[in-house]
Amino acid sequence: MSILIYGLNLLVLAGLIWWLWKQDWNAKLRPYFFPTLLLKFACGLLIGVLSFYVFDKGDTQLYYKRALLMTDMAHEQGIGAYLQYLFFNDPTGTPLQGLQKPFYESAWNMPRLLSVPLLLTDGNYYLSSLYLSLFSFVGLWFFVNALARYFPTTAIPAVLAFLVFPSVVYWSSGVLKESVLMGGLGLLLGSNLYLLFGKLKRKPLLYLLLALVGLYLIWLVKYFVAVAIALTLALALLLKLIFYNPKLAHIHWLLKGLALLVLFSGIAWLGTQLNPNLNLEALPDVVYKNYQVSLLASQGKPRIDFPFLEPTYLSFVLHSQLAFIGMLFRPFIWEAYNIRTFAAAFENTLLLVLAFGFLRDLFEAGRVKWRYGYLLAALLVFVFVMGVLLAYSMPNLGTLNRYRVVVLPFVVYLLLLCKTNAELLRYLIPARQQQPEEDEPAQIAAD
Numbered sequence: 305m306s307i308l309i310y311g312l313n314l315l316v317l318a319g320l321i322w323w324l325w326k327q328d329w330n331a332k333l334r335p336y337f338f339p340t341l342l343l344k345f346a347c348g349l350l351i352g353v354l355s356f357y358v359f360d361k362g363d364t365q366l367y368y369k370r371a372l373l374m375t376d377m378a379h380e381q382g383i384g385a386y387l388q389y390l391f392f393n394d395p396t397g398t399p400l401q402g403l404q405k406p407f408y409e410s411a412w413n414m415p416r417l418l419s420v421p422l423l424l425t426d427g428n429y430y431l432s433s434l435y436l437s438l439f440s441f442v443g444l445w446f447f448v449n450a451l452a453r454y455f456p457t458t459a460i461p462a463v464l465a466f467l468v469f470p471s472v473v474y475w476s477s478g479v480l481k482e483s484v485l486m487g488g489l490g491l492l493l494g495s496n497l498y499l500l501f502g503k504l505k506r507k508p509l510l511y512l513l514l515a516l517v518g519l520y521l522i523w524l525v526k527y528f529v530a531v532a533i534a535l536t537l538a539l540a541l542l543l544k545l546i547f548y549n550p551k552l553a554h555i556h557w558l559l560k561g562l563a564l565l566v567l568f569s570g571i572a573w574l575g576t577q578l579n580p581n582l583n584l585e586a587l588p589d590v591v592y593k594n595y596q597v598s599l600l601a602s603q604g605k606p607r608i609d610f611p612f613l614e615p616t617y618l619s620f621v622l623h624s625q626l627a628f629i630g631m632l633f634r635p636f637i638w639e640a641y642n643i644r645t646f647a648a649a650f651e652n653t654l655l656l657v658l659a660f661g662f663l664r665d666l667f668e669a670g671r672v673k674w675r676y677g678y679l680l681a682a683l684l685v686f687v688f689v690m691g692v693l694l695a696y697s698m699p700n701l702g703t704l705n706r707y708r709v710v711v712l713p714f715v716v717y718l719l720l721l722c723k724t725n726a727e728l729l730r731y732l733i734p735a736r737q738q739q740p741e742e743d744e745p746a747q748i749a750a751d
Contacts, residue, residue, distance in 0.1 A: 348478030443490030491518030543678035
């Protein structure tokens with residue numbers, strides 16, 4: 305690869321970073337911009353080094369090899385054929401026709417996305433990794449800034465949860481689906497916060513476009529997460545419109561609950577029609593089959609066992625607490641058998657400490673009135689349901705450690721907001737006082 309290609313791409317990356325730095329970000333967060341960005345870059349490069357030179361395996365290699373087939377197609381059949389495939393996912397008449405089966409076509413979406421930076425970098429994996437890490441960082445940085453604007457007392461917990469927490473920053477970097485997933489998630493959620501709390505003078509059409517782009521990218525790499533997060537946003541909106549609307553204050557809460565149930569059930573049913581695997585009748589069998597396959601592949605390795613699990617909704621509910629606890633806190637420190645599992649177990653021990661701090665406050669604190677309870681309620685539903693389904697579908701603890709990245713930062717963020725953990729954070733990271741901006745809700749909760 306020529307030095308010219310390296311130089312041009314590094315200049316492009318430097319230009320993008322400089323442009324990002326010059327944007328109107330939250331002043332309190334600016335000191336964390338370059339450290340967290342460099343951490344993201346380092347993790348993305350480390351994933352490639354470990355995959356190619358240490359373990360000689362991994363999904364990142366598979367994505368890279370498939371994406372190279374697409375760049376070869378662009379060179380051999382022309383950019384027109386490549387763009388036709390890129391935008392319409394139609395391999396007809398290309399060398400990919402015999403490889404890409406319709407049932408597995410979603411598994412080729414990540415290589416399709418990766419092929420774009422690969423074309424720009426002449427097939428260089430590590431430069432492409434920097435582009436994907438930058439996208440992931442941009443989305444999450446955008447979301448963290450939205451949280452800092454509208455909930456300023458939670459700025460530092462947001463940075464730690466979404467940009468610093470070890471497994472979150474590692475697994476959402478480089479050439480992995482989770483880079484696109486988390487980048488898109490940040491764009492989607494950050495835009496929704498601006499649309500919800502802003503005064504619609506801050507380019508609402510731009511935020512709407514960013515939200516749609518984020519949702520579409522999530523759909524491309526993990527359609528079930530896209531449906532789940534869309535339903536979560538719908539639930540938050542319905543809760544706000546029904547239970548937090550002064551015009552409906554005279555209506556009995558039971559009638560409101562019934563209206564919520566009917567409306568959300570209808571929206572959820574529509575979501576389940578977007579993919580055959582999400583069909584309500586097929587979903588238990590799909591999840592259970594994934595569990596059985598993963599169980600067979602996890603022989604001799606730490607995993608979450610559900611010996612009495614059956615492909616029924618009742619069985620899923622009965623095992624849900626065990627699944628959620630296992631998803632969050634395993635492997636335990638005594639289950640570590642190599643450096644990777646020890647790192648995961650050490651992080652999970654930290655999570656346990658934060659959870660104990662939360663439980664201490666839960667039993668000691670008085671009643672709290674949540675000003676934005678509709679956001680909290682919707683988020684808790686998403687975290688619990690998605691965490692449980694991930695544990696059922698992927699009980700192998702090594703794989704689950706990566707897949708849980710979609711829920712873990714939200715758990716860390718919420719745990720860091722409780723009084724005990726917040727006091728510890730203030731001791732470790734003294735915060736400067738900052739006046740709320742004109743459209744800030746000020747904080748999440750009040751006594």
